[in-house]
Amino acid sequence: MNQSTKTRNPDYTPQDATPERRFPLRELVLFGALLAAILAVYAVMGAAYSTRMLVEAACYAILALGLTIQWGYAGQFNAGVMGFVALGGFCAMLFSVPVNDAFWGTELPSELGRVLLYGVAATLVVVAATKLDRLGVPKKLRTLIAIVLAVVLYLVVISLLRDVTSQIQSQAGFVGGFGLPAWVGWIVGGALAGGVGYFIGHICLGLRSDYLAIATLGIAEIIKAFLKNSDWLTRGTATVSPLPWPTPGPSELGFTLARAVYLSVTAVVIAVIFFLLHRAYHAPWGRMVRAIRDNEVSSAAMGKDINKRRLEIFVLGCILMGLGGGMLGTFNSLFDPQGYLPLNHTFLVLVMVILGGPGNNLGTIFGAVAVYIIWIMSEPLALAVMHMAVFIGEGWFGWEPPRNLESRALQARVFVIGLLITLVLRFAPKGLLPEKIKTHG
């Protein structure tokens, strides 16, 4: 975000301030090209496959909208989109999967609830210990007491929890779901992601902008590690499937139609988010947020509460990521914690946003769909190129290719994504559809 020096018109009069409506040629051309690409994919790959691609692209568009709020509106860099997506997917799984009677029919739920209650009580005790100085205990002694209490109580609770969870795992497999409609899970996923975002943002947003990137990168790996290793909650690497859809499934309507119905649900969600964001962007709140991004000092001097606005933006973006992650997880009908990869769920979204145009919602949606099509199509392409290279190498030079060629060929996509990020940052830092900044004169 470099500040371009704007030349000021000496004949400036306030009447000039209303921006003239220019013909949206760039938008029309880009979206026309996108439509042509989608139609081409339909013609080549068939309707069922292409509709699936579109639904996934739509879910990614929600993630990208979440990131464009954070990065485009406010200049916060979230390097852990994957974590929030995984949280959303986990909630969608937890709420929609049928009830597991092997767990709920036994005394295990009450055991688990008891341990969780112990945990809450232990937290309260520790919090109370940190307030001991109000009773006249010296501060150093209070800190010592609080830390010792925290360590001991933590160890007690965690070993109780380990017992219960291993019992759940051996007797019931896993906790199972709540058997509720999937959209409940999406909403809770959004709320949970927002809660985690609040925790991170509260700590990091007042500090250097790099710290937020480091912390989000960390929390994403932690969330993934937790979901992967908590077999009692998520079945871990054994994965949970199928996740029921909120719309009629493929068994009733056939693949194409069922996916099209799901697509319309995601389209409605995107439309609502888009409308709300559009309103917010042009409201005084949006102006204030952009003012903070562009010049922090002057907006602080105007009396704006910078840290609070930043936190709002960050939490809002995280909520959208959780929601999008939930919709993506339900659509895939599979909860696999190992399937959440930084490349697919963080950096792909980042490319969508910076290529499409950070801060421009339309550009972000364009970027999401366009990049996702390229991404999906690059997999067969990379393999084809690799096979050709092997063919040439074997035939002409007698080169013996390594065995795990497929997994290596896919690594080429990692390289391309990285190259794309650096090139866009250098040559088109505002994206294909730049944010429209109203200028006077």
Place this chain on the structure above:
Amino acid sequence: MNELVFFINNVVIAGSVTGSIYAIGAIGVTLIFSIMRFAHFAHADMMTFGAFMVLLLTTAFPAAGASIGVPTALVMLPLAMLLTAALAVGVDKAFYKPLRAHGVKPIVMVIGSLGVTLMLQGLIRLFAGTSGQSLYVDDRKEIFRIALPFEGVRAPIVITEPQIYLFVITLVAVVALHLFLNRSRLGKAMRAMSDNPELAQASGINTNTIVAVTWVIAGGLAAIAGTLLSLDVTFKPDLSFFLLLPIFAAAIVGGVGHPYGAIAGGFVVGFAETLAVFNWSVLLRPFRDSFPAWLELPSNLAFVGTEYKIVVPFFILVAILVWRPTGLFKGKVI
């Protein structure tokens, strides 16, 4: 006493090993931070790159080390350091310098370095595959078992050959860096630039040279850290995101822009990790008889399981950001 030996093996030695590696990594990160003012996310992949170069060279000349009596990988290390330093300077010229010339915010540099990290990852995995490989191609990893001269101690203290090299090389690197920063002209210029870039430039310091020197040092250190880590365990191409968090945590704990702080921070994070995954009930077991009857000791009394190790550096990071964002030793840039 056996329990004590167990403690030494699992905490003191293991903690020093991880601590040294994090410390060397964190020095590089903190140097880049103090000169160029951005968090360099590609550092872990530079470590992997250095280790990969060693692997390639070792596979090419497997017998080079046997003549001197050290592992071949160590003989190849200086060459790999040069290559990694060249890579770091090249990456800076190709990707970071244009961004810097544009006058972008530091956070854009961070995103640029993430792009670089992905490119390096892609290239390394394309050529190295995704599975782990040992850096000991032709030679054997020596394991020393030191029996303690006490009654009733059966378990020996176990230390491996690469761990000893690791301690020695860490010490040498730290001392060399100290001498460089304090005695040499370039080192002093670097410190001046980290204090105040404008003033340094105005007093005739060539900032481009300083930037290049910083990358050379950071690249060389990254190659050392990556190689020693791979020697100790195995060479794994996909460690990067798991290494980044502890290294950044170490740099921030020590105070960003503070090389000695980064060393301390590395050991803090390394020991915290090993202490957190250590099963404390082993140490309490000898005193089991003196416990009251109602207290039954669980068999596993670790703070976190090994699979949650990454929580530890994150917890340290959060704690330091909440209580003392400038780090333990008062970093310069915040």
